[in-house]
Amino acid sequence: MTGKFITFEGVEGCGKSTQMEEAYRFLAGKKIPIVATREPGGTTIGNEIRNILLNRAHHGMQALTELLLYLAARAQHVKEVIRPALEAGKIVLCDRFHDSTLAYQGYGRGIDMDTISKLNALATDGIVPDLTFLLDIDVEEGLERARQRSAQMSAGTHRVGARLDRFEEDTLEFHRRIRAGYLTLAMQDPRRYVLIPAAGTPDDVRSRVLETLGRFLKEHYERL
Numbered sequence: 686m687t688g689k690f691i692t693f694e695g696v697e698g699c700g701k702s703t704q705m706e707e708a709y710r711f712l713a714g715k716k717i718p719i720v721a722t723r724e725p726g727g728t729t730i731g732n733e734i735r736n737i738l739l740n741r742a743h744h745g746m747q748a749l750t751e752l753l754l755y756l757a758a759r760a761q762h763v764k765e766v767i768r769p770a771l772e773a774g775k776i777v778l779c780d781r782f783h784d785s786t787l788a789y790q791g792y793g794r795g796i797d798m799d800t801i802s803k804l805n806a807l808a809t810d811g812i813v814p815d816l817t818f819l820l821d822i823d824v825e826e827g828l829e830r831a832r833q834r835s836a837q838m839s840a841g842t843h844r845v846g847a848r849l850d851r852f853e854e855d856t857l858e859f860h861r862r863i864r865a866g867y868l869t870l871a872m873q874d875p876r877r878y879v880l881i882p883a884a885g886t887p888d889d890v891r892s893r894v895l896e897t898l899g900r901f902l903k904e905h906y907e908r909l
């Protein structure tokens with residue numbers, strides 16, 4: 686495969702989606718063919734699975750059901766979008782990928798990590814990101830940002846009050862385990878992960894993301 690696969694990870698409200706948009710603009714300016722996508726989602730089937738996963742009414746969802754739904758969405762996403770784009774030589778930017786499953790379902794929900802890794806390998810068809818940005822933020826600050834975003838979205842749709850998704854409603858302890866889990870994953874694989882403190886202004890975070898991307902391009906694309 687000739688393309689490159691770049692993922693953005695972090696806890697709720699860490700700003701990864703905003704930073705991925707910045708990365709997209711930066712790469713588009715260099716005339717590199719890019720696909721921007723997200724998990725869960727990225728395909729029609731994946732988006733339907735996303736709605737099931739995030740629906741607040743589904744508070745009775747079992748951890749194993751949740752895991753298998755994320756993996757089902759991923760299997761579809763890899764086959765339909767990610768692998769074809771990489772084979773066509775594109776850069777794929779993805780908002781969350783298999784590290785989210787290790788962090789949320791593994792460290793967060795307590796499902797056995799080896800089981801997750803084996804199932805993940807099946808769903809990803811062996812595809813591993815070339816570069817992963819971990820945007821790290823204190824979970825209370827991140828959740829506050831996520832709440833504000835939800836409130837704005839509710840206002841936009843004339844709904845009253847902040848409507849959080851199923852995960853944003855989980856306990857602080859759950860989110861703390863996820864953050865610590867991400868930091869462990871980053872420590873275990875420092876060549877792939879770039880840890881970006883995300884508490885600063887979007888502009889500070891942006892310059893660190895773009896600096897790393899610039900270095901990555903120099904390493905992998907001779908003409909740039």
Ligand code: TMP
Nearest residue numbers: 724725755781782785786789790852853
């Ligand atoms: P988002 O809010 O970043 O779009 O992500 C949707 C939610 O899904 C978020 O709370 C993290 C969660 N998630 C998992 O629990 N496991 C996964 O494998 C993925 C991709 C996301």
